Amino acid sequence: MLELKNIYHYYLNKQNEKLLIFNNFNIKINKGAVSAMVGPSGCGKTTLVNIIAGYIKPIMGEVLVNNKIINCPGKDRIVINQEDDLFGWMTVYENIKLMVKSEEIIEKFLNLTNLLKFKNLYPNELSGGMKKRLSFARALVVNPEFIIMDEPFGSLDYQIKQKLHEELLNIVKASNKTVLLVTHDIEEAIFLSERIIILSKEPAEIKQEIVVPFSYPRRIELKDSIDFINLKRKI
Amino acid sequence: MRKIFFFIILLALWQVSAFFNHDIVNLISKPTEIILSLWQLVIEGTIFIDILASLQRVLVGFCSAAIISVILALFSGYFKSFGYYLKPLVEILRPIPPIAWIPIAILLLGLGDPSAYFIVFIGAFFPIFTNTYFGVISMPEIYKNVARSFEIKNSIFLTKILFFYSLPYIFTGLKIGIGMAWMSVIAAELIGAQSGLGYFIQLNRLLLRMDNVILGMILIGLIGFLLSKTLSFAEKMAMPWVKK
Numbered sequence: 001m002l003e004l005k006n007i008y009h010y011y012l013n014k015q016n017e018k019l020l021i022f023n024n025f026n027i028k029i030n031k032g033a034v035s036a037m038v039g040p041s042g043c044g045k046t047t048l049v050n051i052i053a054g055y056i057k058p059i060m061g062e063v064l065v066n067n068k069i070i071n072c073p074g075k076d077r078i079v080i081n082q083e084d085d086l087f088g089w090m091t092v093y094e095n096i097k098l099m100v101k102s103e104e105i106i107e108k109f110l111n112l113t114n115l116l117k118f119k120n121l122y123p124n125e126l127s128g129g130m131k132k133r134l135s136f137a138r139a140l141v142v143n144p145e146f147i148i149m150d151e152p153f154g155s156l157d158y159q160i161k162q163k164l165h166e167e168l169l170n171i172v173k174a175s176n177k178t179v180l181l182v183t184h185d186i187e188e189a190i191f192l193s194e195r196i197i198i199l200s201k202e203p204a205e206i207k208q209e210i211v212v213p214f215s216y217p218r219r220i221e222l223k224d225s226i227d228f229i230n231l232k233r234k235i
Numbered sequence: 236m237r238k239i240f241f242f243i244i245l246l247a248l249w250q251v252s253a254f255f256n257h258d259i260v261n262l263i264s265k266p267t268e269i270i271l272s273l274w275q276l277v278i279e280g281t282i283f284i285d286i287l288a289s290l291q292r293v294l295v296g297f298c299s300a301a302i303i304s305v306i307l308a309l310f311s312g313y314f315k316s317f318g319y320y321l322k323p324l325v326e327i328l329r330p331i332p333p334i335a336w337i338p339i340a341i342l343l344l345g346l347g348d349p350s351a352y353f354i355v356f357i358g359a360f361f362p363i364f365t366n367t368y369f370g371v372i373s374m375p376e377i378y379k380n381v382a383r384s385f386e387i388k389n390s391i392f393l394t395k396i397l398f399f400y401s402l403p404y405i406f407t408g409l410k411i412g413i414g415m416a417w418m419s420v421i422a423a424e425l426i427g428a429q430s431g432l433g434y435f436i437q438l439n440r441l442l443l444r445m446d447n448v449i450l451g452m453i454l455i456g457l458i459g460f461l462l463s464k465t466l467s468f469a470e471k472m473a474m475p476w477v478k479k
Contacts, residue, residue: 055380073383085377089399089476098395099385122476142385 002029002052002077002146002178007061009047021047022058023203029146034172034179036189038235039199039207045182048204049150052180053079065145078139082151084131086123092134093119100141112171113137129160136168140175147172149181153188165191166220173216186235190214191223196235210235264446269453272446286454288430289420292348293462296355297416304364304412305405309393312371312401325364333358333419341427351423351431358419359412366411370404371397403477406470413466417459432458 007025010018021044029035039045050056052063054073062069065076087095092115096106110116113133123131132152139147153161169192172179183189189196190212198208212231214222222228246266253265276282311318336357340350374397382392398405424433432451439447471477 053380053384055383073380073386075384075386078384079380081377083375083377085381087378087396087399089402089474090395098387098391124476 001031001064001066002180003027003064003067004048004052005062005064007051007058007063009044009051009058009061020203022061023205025061025204025206027197027206029178029180031145031178032176033195034169034181034193035195035197036181036183036193037197037199038183038186038189039204040201041184043199043201044204045184045199046150049079049148049180049182052146052148053077075142076144077146077148078142078144080132080135080139080147080149080152082154084123084155086131086134086138088123091120091122092126095123095134096138096141099138105141109137109141112140114167127160128156129164132156132164133167136171140171140177144177146178146180149179149183151183152181153185154183161188162220162223166218170217186232187223190228190231190235191218198235262445264449268446269450272444272450276447276450282435282454285430285432285435286458288428288434289424289432290458292351292420292423292431293355293413293416295348296352296420297359297413299352300356300359300412300416301363301409304360304408305367305398308364308367309371309397309401312368312374313389313393313397318368322368325361329361329365333415334422337423337426340423346427347429350427351420354419354423355416358415362411362415363405363408366404366408367401370401373404374400402474406466406473410463410466410470413462414459417455417462421455 004025004027007022009022010020013019025048037045037048047056051058054063054070054077057071064070070077087098090098092110093106096110100106107116110119113136115130115133115137118126118130123134126134135152153164156164165188179193181189181192194212194216196210196212197206198210199205200207210231213227250266273282307321311321333354336354337350340353344350344353378396378400382396387396420431421433421436424431425437428434432455436448436451439445439451
């Protein structure tokens, strides 16, 4: 379980004034669940990702993984970013090989993400969707407990996004990982997650929590169903 | 092809100008005289000794500068406390021209190759260091975060991530550095050497053989150009991801 306890965090602006992001923020993410966090731009979603990942330390409060306080980044929490974070000078295979030695595991995940036949290509020779699949493969090979996705599909066009949603959802559910998806796309949040946490503007607070009533596996056609559209309207 | 044609025209203009202005051409020699001098020196084989002497000095000084400056720049950019002390020192020494180091080099290392290696080293070190350092500090935070999340060891991060990310910057530094190294070796040979193209120019200046002086200058330009092209080729080979 991932738990954020009494998180208090602020930034200083140019005038040296405090811009409060979190004031006693608490949240629990259950093991194996796919949760989505939505909120307006600038509400602190990316700060939250950075705190969970261990890239920044909150001014006050604790991040607990399985009841253990964590202070630094680690393989148990891998972030998949919106920005391209692949190593451009390494081939698809080398990007994965850097993280894990076992050939068997590398092949397994390249196969799972349909990248095996592209293993000798460089990231700049891949499409946006393939790059994202490579990011997923790279995250999955180290067998993390948590995958934190920060607007992972933000830079992709609509068609690719639709295809990836279904593909990656199947991969994530099959691997039984705990996923926290941070997005501003309500449709994406409903389609991928089983619980949606809606944040308010800063200081961010949990405004609402919604349980998504659709079972897995989910097909892309779900997005056209009445229930899906109604839920989207409600949010 | 056009470039070659352009050079032929320039040489032809130079040759033809001898008919119109005898004084200047007598001073700087005609292209045909320079070609004849080259031919004679090639037959005698003496010019190769000077070319190889200069090349050897450049390669020793340049390669040492490349290795040391890249390592220091990677460390300075990555280990902030190391860079905190080294960077100001580099910034103070950088504006000093390599030629200004010649007296110190001769005093410390004597007349001969070690002094020339040192001057070449100084000439190449700073552009390579500065460019590499700039590459290192320009690495986006996101790569560092990925490395931290995947618990990549410092040694792996330095050699497989930071070094390769900085490689385009390193090559920019190397290309500037090789030019500086070549200029420095000639300056060093003009003052404190008994062989090399700088020495060849100096000797022929004293002998009033302007054809050989200009030949020496042309050879310096051509070899410098070839070294730069060799580095550009090495850059393409070393960074296949850029080519594709």
